[in-house]
Amino acid sequence: MVLTKTEQKYGTDLVDAHNKANLDLIDAIMTQVDLLSEDTGHVAQACLFLATLPTDTNTVTIGADVYEFAGAGSNINVLKGVSAATARANLIAAINGQGTELVVADAPTTPATSVRIQPADRVGGTAQIGAGTSIAVSETLANASDVWNVANLNESGAPPYLKVARGKLVITAENLASLFTLELPFTPVVFAWSAFTTGGVPVGNKGQAVINGDYLEFDLDVTTLAATDYVIWEAYGN
Structure with missing residues (x-):
């Protein structure tokens, strides 16, 4: 198997990102995703x-x-x-x-x-x-x-999540035009995300995002977000 330059640099357990309207792969997201790591969980008290x-x-x-x-x-x-x-x-x-x-x-x-x-x-x-x-x-x-x-x-308390993925997505016009998805190499249990303007100002009405199987699905708000704004996300699973 021949690995791409991205896979050679970051490993193969990366996130596949695409726009659901045309299924075009968005390579930029892959270079901004951390490799899987371990989460320690926390003790109930x-x-x-x-x-x-x-x-x-x-x-x-x-x-x-x-x-x-x-x-x-x-x-x-x-x-x-x-x-x-x-x-x-x-x-x-x-x-x-x-x-x-x-x-x-x-x-x-x-x-x-x-x-x-x-x-x-x-x-x-x-x-x-x-x-x-x-x-x-x-x-x-x-x-x-x-x-x-x-x-x-x-x-209180939570079991450790064995897999963690996180990344940054720079928003494009294509992301705003239709449902945008991230496919993870594991099934996420919980995830969180935030949106920011190009200047780093948090955006309140950012749209909606849900877990769907191995995917994170984003429906970004076109009235408050614009191209070159960005999304920070983090997902946990086992």
Whole structure:
């Protein structure tokens, strides 16, 4: 197989761009596309704001585990201490040492007056990248401001996307005249795009774009965009 100069320089996993009206290949886009790379994803987390010393028998619930400050019943007892900082440290120790849910707790830098939990490989273990496990959280703390920032650990976090493609398209009259498509060497799951004038000013009403199989389809707004304006796009998939 004989490779083109573009393929020799950038590799063969590049984006095929064409105007759907005439299927003409637009070579310029190919020289502006990054090669596929790995995305790390991010770890799910839930933060409990705890800036006030809890009252006796106040509880914090993480899944099936109920932590009770100065408790005497069947719940996991947490020493309250004499300050909110001590209560946070004791709660973190209890979650990591006495809980049953596969989470790890720590004290994040921001917000400093909170306790953070993340899904882990074992109780108190190493945080795991990806979408959060379904673990409901709640509390009965006396101060109305001391609350969880989510109701379930699965409300945040995302698995890693193994493939990423990004590029810049300089708009032409042909792009504006009809539906314009980019064919990716993988099926994208999510993508984002922005349009700018030649001078770099963002364009608000830029048109519409959707994922259709392995394609990104752009229907650019001819009333706000002109030839020599440009589009920046980024797509993720597996």
